[in-house]
Amino acid sequence: MMKLSHFLRSRNALSEKLLSGKAGHIKDALWLHGSCAGMSTAGQDIATKGNYSNKIFADFSVFKGKAALSMSPVSPRFSKLNSGDFKVDKTGCMMLNFWPAVGQRKYDWQKRQLFALSPTELGSLISLGPNDSCEFFHDPSMKSSNAGQVRKSLSVTPLADGSGYFLNLTVVNNNLKTNERFSVPVTKAEFAVMRTAFSFVLPHIMGWDRVTSQLPTNTDQHTPRAVPQSLDLEWDK
Amino acid sequence: MMKLSHFLRSRNALSEKLLSGKAGHIKDALWLHGSCAGMSTAGQDIATKGNYSNKIFADFSVFKGKAALSMSPVSPRFSKLNSGDFKVDKTGCMMLNFWPAVGQRKYDWQKRQLFALSPTELGSLISLGPNDSCEFFHDPSMKSSNAGQVRKSLSVTPLADGSGYFLNLTVVNNNLKTNERFSVPVTKAEFAVMRTAFSFVLPHIMGWDRVTSQLPTNTDQHTPRAVPQSLDLEWDK
């Protein structure tokens, strides 16, 4: 279980500079927002046992008047089969972090809220037309006894002048009796970065880059007789 | 012939959970649906002799009311030439698995049917307009003595409200006197995932990522005299 959380973390480097967070707090923070689902209930013990070496962190961030938004990909989690092979145990995601402005060019990273986009939600954003809008609803505790206590919704709506989109995150926490709202306007150019980078990331968080990146093996020089030559022709038509 | 089937397998991890299939059956199952063509007639002995180590399995699946659909890329098969070089012996494919619902959120993986998309069929799907439709016909035994006994057709048609596509697989087996039909509606977002991931996969199943991923060699420092400088200018214009 040592390397369980190898792919499960993402971190906003910028926040360090902005907020002077103590280095000693980083690991916990990573775990809290690094997993694609269930991070609020997952045991901290897994994170603290994790083997943290040679990770690479990279974010794309936009800073606007009322809030900031940063994005970073979270790789899928693989598990080993009895056969020695690997399978995707948990699909990766695109982790969004919203955090509020607390002054001119000052943002409070401690008040951030996360929203993890699944592959299909990325597909929705990638194919969004200039006048389209979409909305996603998440319940971090879905199907557990805590279901319904925290509700998150992310809506993406076109700006009136067609110059981009509004990203609105609403987080209602019935436990804490809080209702937070983050509004980040994204320009057409910024959304093009998102669309291009999300398209790049999508096959990776699905684990398909692993399947295709395996090197060619020393396959035998002769065509195996068990596969009739004629069958191969289906693909030559 | 040890590593012949290195790239020829794909597996739906989810089905394990859903159906509690025995681990001991996995290898055979892999072989049965892992090759891009001719899997129904290929000798099992090849599979059982295969060297199964360090494979990576990853699927994209959608679960709908009447059936489920999972997709995973199958890499091309390479063969070694006398020169020591490799060539693509068999192009890879996108393997689709359709399997029926047998209750609420229950699907029967044993009743699955396969459909392997060739590069050109992927091209057809990738370039499908919002109102376009397409249909592919496969005969797993084409040009063998069993030709015509099993006929498969996959049609992709736009949903009436423009919100996605219908994927319909029909499998007529004259031997078994069966006629199976699988209907899976795919949302615009899910189709965007397919389009993006298929576009990523296409060069890989063609083997073109291998050609381009070779590292630069220690080419000589001097321009070879045999290639007149002037000829190079064709590419500078």
Place this chain on the structure above:
Amino acid sequence: MMKLSHFLRSRNALSEKLLSGKAGHIKDALWLHGSCAGMSTAGQDIATKGNYSNKIFADFSVFKGKAALSMSPVSPRFSKLNSGDFKVDKTGCMMLNFWPAVGQRKYDWQKRQLFALSPTELGSLISLGPNDSCEFFHDPSMKSSNAGQVRKSLSVTPLADGSGYFLNLTVVNNNLKTNERFSVPVTKAEFAVMRTAFSFVLPHIMGWDRVTSQLPTNTDQHTPRAVPQSLDLEWDK
């Protein structure tokens, strides 16, 4: 000069099967159509001295009534600088091979003609609208004393029913007094494969995948003082 032609070769594996070409002829054939320009005048001695090991060959081919067309990427050629660094000495290309039908489903690979698409020509094809057409003119001996003796032109025109494109290659050889013409209709699906695969290949034949694939180095842990922090902000805006 041993590995000079490492990237310069491409081969159509299928033609072997179709035409039963002798294996002993492969190396010369490779050289003849493997370089992006100037192959007709380049010295054979370079090819025969080349170190042929562990190459990977992969083509995409379409077979039509009057002719066949195969495509394969040719990687750029790198040369070593005095500093020990590498630079792209010659941009790669997309090598097209046209060869005529000489009977039903029979094609004569010996009568093939080559056309090497430059990055900008690939850009032209990638951005071709459904009703657009384009034409490229090549003179393999451009700016040499043999200029004008062989003229090649490739035109791409939309099919009347909008179902794809016509690729027409004309090769006029004033030396041999020959005028060859190859016509290959390409379906919308096949062109989608070309567009997708050409888009994938383009950065590779430009050598840009090499620039970006270098691993992160052990850069120093501290921000260098020589770069004022404020300057970095240009990219944070």
Place this chain on the structure above:
Amino acid sequence: MMKLSHFLRSRNALSEKLLSGKAGHIKDALWLHGSCAGMSTAGQDIATKGNYSNKIFADFSVFKGKAALSMSPVSPRFSKLNSGDFKVDKTGCMMLNFWPAVGQRKYDWQKRQLFALSPTELGSLISLGPNDSCEFFHDPSMKSSNAGQVRKSLSVTPLADGSGYFLNLTVVNNNLKTNERFSVPVTKAEFAVMRTAFSFVLPHIMGWDRVTSQLPTNTDQHTPRAVPQSLDLEWDK
């Protein structure tokens, strides 16, 4: 600090041929235009201490009547955290070099001007419609005491006949009392190369290829109990 500038350099190989620049000057030149920002004030001592080995240089260049334009990607700079992990310390960029024609097919590389495109500026170019235009303003000394002394602006405007775009770079240097202007018309095909290659490069200069290229680790074979199975279902819906 040895490898600080590993990714910070780009070089136009062609200029060597055109201008016969002395090899001994290359390193300084590289530093001068290899960083994405602040190169005019950065200390030369960093560059001269750099470890120059095994770099790969690749440009895409267009040569037009009044000026030439070359482009090459500059990778991000990583810094090591106390944890041993890496983070993107400085996003990469697309470095543009404009240099003037000084005769027929002769260009003066010594008079080149640089313009480094940020990820968002690349997003703007990638999403540019056929009739759209955009303009970027840079001040290499922004927020320093030299702010406003040098002003650069790059405008991209559609050609009147819709056959491409005009790229205009203006550099006003109040110190040197100079006002330089470079005009490079770019065809639709050349812009398609730029769009395709910029889309490829964008995730790399953001550092996202590093995050996703990490190999799967030997994750444990068993599903961790601390993550309730039900939570995972959020991504299966």
